[in-house]
Amino acid sequence: MSNDRRIVLFDFYGVIGLQQRPGALAEMAARCGAPVDAFTEAYWACRPPYDAARQSAPQYWTALLRRLSVPAGGDMIEELRRADIDSWSRVDGRMAAYARSLRGRAEVAVLSNIPADHADVLLVAQPWLRSLDHLALSGKMKVAKPEPAAFHHCVTAMRAAPADFLFIDDRRENVRAAQAIGMRGHLFTRLEELAPLIDTWLPPGSP
Incomplete structure (x- = not known):
């Protein structure tokens, strides 16, 4: 009251x-062999359900990579997840x-x-x-x-x-x-x- x-x-x-460390998205895009612009668009477009806990981290990264037509291997997902966390540190x-x-x-x-x-x-x-x-x-x-x-x-x-x-x-x-x-x-x-x-x-x- x-x-x-x-x-x-x-x-x-x-x-x-x-804000996110400059160059981080380009580094993540390079890791999965995607163009930076396409990766950046997918990164933000897929983000809202992840932010709001309606998707887990693996689900978010799988959806992002699927959008880019990149195979979603477990090692790649974990590397991207860790790089993402570090980029906001x-x-x-x-x-x-x-x-x-x-x-x-x-x-x-x-x-x-x-x-x-x-x-x-x-x-x-x-x-x-x-x-x-x-x-x-x-x-x-x-x-x-x-x-x-x-x-x-x-x-x-x-x-x-x-x-x-x-x-x-x-x-x-x-x-x-x-x-x-x-x-x-x-x-x-x-x-x-x-x-x-x-x-x-x-x-x-x-x-």
């Missing part, structure tokens, strides 16, 4: 975590420190589209995420942004109201989806723009 709370809800990749240290620094001023949570096997690796590499007020990972909760249910999950889990949230994401469609259910939304570009916005949003007298 809301008591005029302040909850900063961060996307992870593109905000705290860096970089974190912006400044943003991670900033998110943690807000804990004394607001509640802090993360809502991220991430497959379940990626999430397992992320939580080992970034154990501080478990200390946040809530952690909503699509592969674990089985729904992905921009589906409204992803945002409602956070509202329900935190026993809050949509108006209690400031949602920060680098994708406009996700920000609009959050705003559609009553959250405040901000399209992330850089910390220097975000920090003053949060300072203004927090109640006067916040530490």
Whole structure:
């Protein structure tokens, strides 16, 4: 139940975590002998069910390779899976420190589209995420942004109201989806723009 709370809800990749490592998709395409453009198109087109745990990692990679007419051997699938996880492993240290620094001023949570096997690796590499007020990972909760249910999950889990949230994401469609259910939304570009916005949003007298 809301008591005029302040909850900063961060996307992870593109905000705290860096975007996929440049060149990673080209390397994966080369591994399976596919053109980079075709591989990239298939990579993203097949992704939503994997992000939302409606497909396992082997099912995702099998569907992707089938789309490219590439035989889906077990060794290749595992190599691609591991390369994919590694390509998303970089974190912006400044943003991670900033998110943690807000804990004394607001509640802090993360809502991220991430497959379940990626999430397992992320939580080992970034154990501080478990200390946040809530952690909503699509592969674990089985729904992905921009589906409204992803945002409602956070509202329900935190026993809050949509108006209690400031949602920060680098994708406009996700920000609009959050705003559609009553959250405040901000399209992330850089910390220097975000920090003053949060300072203004927090109640006067916040530490």
